[in-house]
Amino acid sequence: MSYSIRIEPDASAHDIYIELKNGERLSGEVKVTKQGTAIEFNQEPKEIILRRQASFVKRIFTTFYCKYIEVERMGSVFYFPVFRNVSITKETIAEGSGKLPWEDKQTREEGMAEKRNLQQLVGWASPPLSAPSKVAESQNLTNTFSLMSLAKHHSSGIISALDSRKRSKLANKMKGCRAPSPTISPQYSENESQWNPINGLIRFLVIFQEKMSRALNTVHTSGLPSFVDEGRFVMLPENLWFGPLKLLTLFKNFMTVTIQTLLRRLGNFGRTWSKIDDIKRVFLFPSKRAVYISENWKDDAFFGSQFLNGCNPGMIEKCTEFPEKIPEITKVYPNIKELIQNGKIYMVDYKLLDDVKEGVIDGHQQYLAAPIVLLQETDEGLMPIAIQLKQEPGKENPIFTPNDKPEAWLLAKIWVRNSDFYLHELISHLLRTHLLAEVFFFSIFTSLHDEHPILRILAATGRYTIPINVTARATLTNDTGFFMKYTAFGKAAQWEVLQRAFSQVSYKSLCLPDNLESRGVQNLTNYYYREDALAIWDAISEFLLKVIDTYYKDDHDIRRDTELQNFFSYTYHYGLQGKTDLPQSVETKAEAVKYLSMVMFTCSAQHAAVNHAQYDTYAWMPNGPTTMRQPPPKHKDLVDEQYIVKTLPGLAATLEAMSVSRFLSQVSKDFVALGTYVNAVSSDPRLRDSIKKFQTRLKAIGKAIKERSKEQPFPYEYLYPAGIENSIAI
Template identity: 40%
Template sequence: MMTSCQEFEVTVHTSPGPTCGTFNHLWLRLIGSQSETPPICVTQGSHLLSGSTCLVSIRSNDPLGQLVLVQLRLEAHTGFPNLDWHCSRVEVRHVVDGTDDSQTQMFLCDRWLKTADGDIELRSGKLCLLAEETEDKLKQHRLKQLQHQQQLIRWRSFVDGAPQCADFSSMSELGPNLSYTHKSPPIDVHYLKGFAGRTQAWTSFSELETVFAHSGNQNNIARFVKANWKEDWYFGYQCLNGCNPLLIHQISLIPSNLAVTSDMLRPFLPGGSSLKQELQKGTIYLLDYEILDGIPANLVNGNQTYLSAPLCLLHLNQQGEMVPIAIQLLQNPGPHNPVFLPSDSSCDWLLAKIWVHNADFQCHQLISHYMKTHMIAELCCVATLRQLPDQHPLHQLLMPHVKTSLQINLQARASLLAAKGVFDQAVSSGLKTIPVLLSRAAARTRYRSLCVPDDVADRGVDKLPHSYYAQDALRVWDTLYRFVCSWVELYYRTDKHVQNDCELQNWICDINTHGFSGDSGFPSSFHTKAEVSKFVTMLIYSCSALHAAVNFSQLDFALWMPNCPGTMMQPPPQVKGQITEDDIVSFLPDANAACRVVMTLTMLSQPGLDFIPLCDYREAIFRTEDHHELVQKVRAELKAISDDITERNSQLPLPYPYLCPSGIDNSVAI
């Protein structure tokens, strides 16, 4: 008895980009739960042109059962360039007696395919957890994809003790799906690059003012910084709202190694109050750069540079200003490590604050910026590619936020952080310093410090009237958290579904194994939907909003070079009363080093012309009905935050624009 054949109408869609087409041949096979069709050449008589569709009819003499996969394979066209092809999707209709038997099945691709890929299998249907797969072939497909990814993408240690990175050594290894193009706006370093050959120190503040007049005077925030950088209220403002707002924290006890007394500080506290009373009221804050203690400093232009590990005590005064009241430049108290006070000579006090800025520069660049955004993004990206298959809902949610980290970090390790890079040649944290500092920082990192509500509450900055970073960060975090919770609710009906998701548990295990230390407080496994939502929110925030706050603010605060020195060329002073203004200049970076740092920050602080705003997802999966509704809602909430921040900033003498969602990049792309 003969079995009637099945007929399918297949439409292959090439993405519309100008380079998405290819000369290559395409072979296609339908895979069902019971059998599969022989491969057929789709390009017989047609071409894979950008934005085009190719229609082909396929007949199967054996029942396929449930159609579960479409297999694609590119084959080089002899005599023609072997170009990659960007496939949008494949649509399949089952035709019976010339009519539709069912709805069109859509098999999303939305990626580049290469001849070297061999057979690529696409699946249809909604995102789902492994436990919800009903077809054995789809379960096998998930497993096979992860096995392939784990062979392709391996872990490597960049710095012992710090979060690991992807084991790629060249851009070509990333392939087209993990690389991207960054269209940078033109940058103006015309007046800075000519200092490359000047290895000597600046001779006066007048020289620095001349350079600023040409290179920084067009920047409104930088002009404000230059006009106010010596003021104590501005110093405190920068601790709260500068490019490194993550260190200042409230204290209830004075550190035992900070040699201050109540009598010493009484002149800088409200009349009738004492240090003990102010500590009890919660108005005393601390910057502690202990992490820099004993770290070797770099040679720049063949000259020794210097690092200090200051402790800086601050007071929230009755005017609501955060002002410094004591600075000790080294961790161990002693006769050659004086405590500098606001009542000291103006030059002594200013130099002490500059030393704090220099210490902050090192911690900002390598910890708050590189480790807490770039390294975390790559850690998450590698674990996601290795442990969560494409069909997993968290894979699709996270990849738009983390994918770019592989390329930008590979480039950073090969340039900025490498021999002859800016750290090697212009910063006190040189090549010997970087691994020590990153390893120490990773060992001290706690999960709570990466979660905004916990972090700002623990540091006592959540309710300060002028802590704009904390205010804006809380609003952005809360909006992202609600969005992530809604996404998680779509796929995890109960906490039991979280506990039973072995792919999810393998993912967090991979992150812990290759991430921070065991006592970091990172969840070792997930037990509830709330735990998953908080962790995913932390990742998205770190890769987008936090990166915006610590990266795109850099240039504004560094254009006036004494405010953000990358090196100090003299050791910390051991006595008071011997420093003049000319002496201060001799501590500052040499001319070529200072200008190289500013040129680097100019490049890093420019959002790409093609940057993607936070939650402005371009991937097709976010246009499906359930996802589209969630995305529209979070975009509307972020738009409201942008409007509020814009209105607030219009009333401020110094605006805080860095967490305005309309300017937050969706990922770490620069």
């Protein structure tokens, strides 16, 4: 059999020699020529041996950087990713195209066996496909879920578990030996070494500390997705760590924000608010959008627009029935039922905050509300028409309207913004992107072989997610973190809210088109989040459809892909503890595309929508206070500016909230945009056309957003594709 060889770039002027290999069988070495190179070989090539012949002088002054080599025979293309300089010594390159389980039976089992071992080490037991119900019943869902313990017991486990070469055995890894770097890694950079002096020093100090103290155990929290409850990202296997540039960027951003906060503290030492305008004293480094918000936050139209295009755009829904929790609304708006029937009334309900334990800051009691907001679609925009600050109606729970005393109406809107802050950060942001992404990431990486085409595409989806999540849980949601020190939440209250919200997570709510339909907001005007998010969802779905069509002939192929089916099943049974209606398996190509689109969208665009606007939204504190120092007012006539100032958070909470939101909104220098993949993936013959078309469509979406922005005083660009990262990396 004769194979034709194509090398990118042209290698004919560099004295390059190649030979094909399958096991112990070799084709014999052939020189690459300009006229074309052919090799006789009676086996399918599994590896290619590459060598450059050059004199000493030529080696000093010239190099040849080879991108990849394609070996073709009768339409079958074998792809060998190189992406490095070719040396005079022989280098063996493994065939690097994506393969489904039945296309790669010989080398598949060893790699998957190690991944199953990894799953068992973190308590994910055996594959639940054979008897899902029995596995779910027998597995103790509150046992230790310990990625951190995994790191303690074999510090480089995931490196080998994700390594397509699989040369090291699990016994050796358990002794702490370092395995080779993976072919497809959660890290993006192909040239960046995962081991670096900073990581090495940190690991040494942490391991020494752990040997001198208690063992690090992490416990699954009931009623939530599986995740590392507490700990430090430095205890994770190296391959899941931040890269050096990411570490340096995080450190730089942290120091910048810390210095800025210190300057604000020094400049306001011993001072408090006497009027709302005093808050401008700490408004020192705002963005242009933050300045716009500080100038327009009192405006009803802008207040309404934030439910559509702010940092929490997924809560608003059409009001289709009379709101029984606000029975007195007919006294204020006698025509409310008619407006509801005509589809003009929308509602935002913060019932998840009802009866949540309140906390204390610096010895002072803090307060929560659980508002209900009614908004009317008008020619001027989406306008708030009524706010009730508690769920239960009553004389001491008045309905606030725009016809009330201006200060009373303003305070009611501030309470809504305070409640929106909680549900945005805990539910829309932490739960529905970060925690779910952690489950998707770990499940797909341990269920699919490294050469599986879906893993090759979705490898980028989990970059940095676990260390970011571990760091956040160690600084923001732990017992001494931000939510305990600077919000109105009492002890463990944030976990109660998360558990309530997780019980309501559904597959429909995670799939954007279904979500929009169920909320009845398909035709709501000026809903730019919906427009941009749908465009990106469609682009992702089209891309994944092309990938699925490339590798799967029909629905039967989807059903017989045991690795892909294990991903769905593991995600449901272990990652989500069987607490949602996400599919346990999929039967068709269309179902697979929808599910995988949901995963990619959640980990990229949806996270951008709820993350990128944080500093813009919260820099001006009254637009999103993190706590309230007085209870919701029972009597509207008592509210004046002094009442509002005494209710708003003090200087310390204000500065801390600004610092956190600024830190979380900054972009890292090793940012990797949606649709960008490592060379070994983007150059794969079976993937590269789909990737290029995906990138082209994303650019077109970006161009349309920029054109729209020219006409907007407050441009919505949080879903500009070039600004969306492939993964949750901050």
